[in-house]
Amino acid sequence: MKKKILLLMGVFTFGILNAQVGINTQNPQATLAIVSEGNTSTSQALAVENVSGTEILSLRDHGHMGLGVNNPMVRLDLRDGVNNSIMGIGNSSQTATAAKAGALKYDSGPQALYLSDGTNWNKLSANVIRTYVVADIINISQSFATNTSTTVMNWRELEDLLGTFSPTTGIFTAPRTGTYTISAIVTFDAGLVGANSYMQMELISPSATVKCQTTYYGAATFQTSVLCSGNFQLSAGETLKSAIYHNMGTAKSPKAGYCNLSILEN
Structure with a gap:
């Protein structure tokens, strides 16, 4: 007897699972078909309330739905009068x-x-917060060998709105795709400068390099400097850095307080 009851229950359940259910209709055209009794903004097709009786979902017969809104005025209305009506x-x-x-x-x-x-x-x-970097060099801990391109490092960070610049490595990382303007000046301590030599700054991204030179024709002992700026189209995550190349014959060190860097997102 018990087996017969279980068999009947299985057949009955199978029949329900494969049936079409209609609410307010005798001819359902879907697995679950609900036909409301109206077709205007004043009649309601579906309402869901929480245990406190507060209506949390309302679907009007003209197709407007409100989440926490009893009388939705647009196709989807979230404006329930509180400060978390966000999507x-x-x-x-x-x-x-x-x-x-x-x-x-x-x-x-x-x-x-x-x-x-x-x-x-x-x-x-x-109104996106745009990155803005300002840095200088006050502690001399780097030397620039002759005939070698060397990344300018060990900056002192003065401003970095989004944390996009590493002052230790001198590398800037774009927070998003866009155009970035970089401007830098590096000055070397006074020292011997060979005839027909030059000091070159390189602004380097993964896809482009801008080079600026200051040339010296006569040999002498003095400070040397180079200024360079450029605009770069960077993708999010791409990097930008400055480097110095010179052929003055001896290693050079930057002069504290005479080296500056700025990077601005346009």
């Missing part, structure tokens, strides 16, 4: 054409919102 938007690899016009996505690389126009993803304007 999370995730990243997507879809093309703008596939997503269609009006779609939104968040790109974690540049940390920006994009709106599809049906063809392209267009970056929405925002």
Whole structure:
């Protein structure tokens, strides 16, 4: 007898799982079909309340849904009058054409919102904090050998809004894709300068290098310096640094207080 009951229960359960259920309709066209009794903004198709009786979801018969909003005024309404009425938007690899016009996505690389126009993803304007780096050299702990390109290191960081610059290594890392302007000046202590020599600064990114030179025709003993600036298009995570090359014949050291660096995101 027990086996027969279990068999019947199994058949009955199987029948329910494969049936179409209708609420307020005798002819359901889906696994679960719900037909409301109205078709205007004043009638409600679905309501969900929490245990306190507060309505947390409302779907009106004209297709407007509210989350915490009893009377949604737009297709999706989150404006419940409190300070956490926010919506999370995730990243997507879809093309703008596939997503269609009006779609939104968040790109974690540049940390920006994009709106599809049906063809392209267009970056929405925002008040993004732009990186800004200022540094100088006051402690002399580096020497620049002749006929050698040497990265300028051991800066003193004065300003770095987003923590994008390593003063020890002298390497800047772009926080997002964009255009960055770098300007630097390095001055050597007074010393012997050979005839027909030069001091060259190199501003180096993974895809481009800008070089600036100061040339000296007569041999003498004096301070030498070079100033250089440039604009670089960097992708998020790409680096930028300054280096010095000279052929003055002897190793040179920077002069404290006469070396400065600035990097600005445009």
